[in-house]
Amino acid sequence: MSDATPDTYRAVSLTRLDRGSFRVTNAAGGTIDVGVTESDFTPVELLLAALAGCAAINVEELTSRRAEPTSFDVVSEGHKGRDDTGSRMTDLRLLFDAVFPEGEAGDAARAILPRVLAQTHDRICTVSRTVGLGSDVAYELAPEAP
Incomplete structure (x- = not known):
């Protein structure tokens, strides 16, 4: 580590x-x-939940400073497949459906939403950045108890 x-x-x-x-x-x-x-x-569903949760927390935090959403939903999806290298998920996608109230505050939240999504993808969300950049995972056995 x-x-x-x-x-x-x-x-x-x-x-x-x-x-x-x-x-x-x-x-x-x-x-x-x-x-x-x-x-x-399933472990794959937890991966999808981690992607959605990490991004949603960041996006909600930044947009709700302007206006509280009237609804805020995220669908996290992808395809589980297998190729020559083994099993993996492909075509991962997060679909945000955030609705903000009418008025100046809601307009401000809607206006920053595309930028906040881009920032979350590019630098803020630890989970999607780790998946996207690829991080080696070590598999080790715990030492035997005496």
């Missing part, structure tokens, strides 16, 4: 609940279930 300090370090833990079912827990105690059962999120 490079340049890991208390300010930059992020982690979640995953614990097996049952065959094909796991619980992810963050440092604050929040949980989400992931797996293959009908009620679990």
Whole structure:
């Protein structure tokens, strides 16, 4: 791990609940279930959720300074496929549907929306930038307990 300090370090833990079912827990105690059962999120769905969540948090924060949205929805989508190199997602896309009230404040929020989307894509959203730039993922075994 490079340049890991208390300010930059992020982690979640995953614990097996049952065959094909796991619980992810963050440092604050929040949980989400992931797996293959009908009620679990799949890992690919979590990836799509992370993309949508990261971008939505940034876009909402910047636009709502001008006006509170009357509705704010994001669809995160892509295609799961396989090629010579293995499984992966392609054609990832985030579709924002943000509606702001009529009037000067709503007009201001609508006006900055394209710029905010571009900034979020180009430099703000850690998740989409990591996916887009590609970051190596190390797979390691934990040391055996004595």
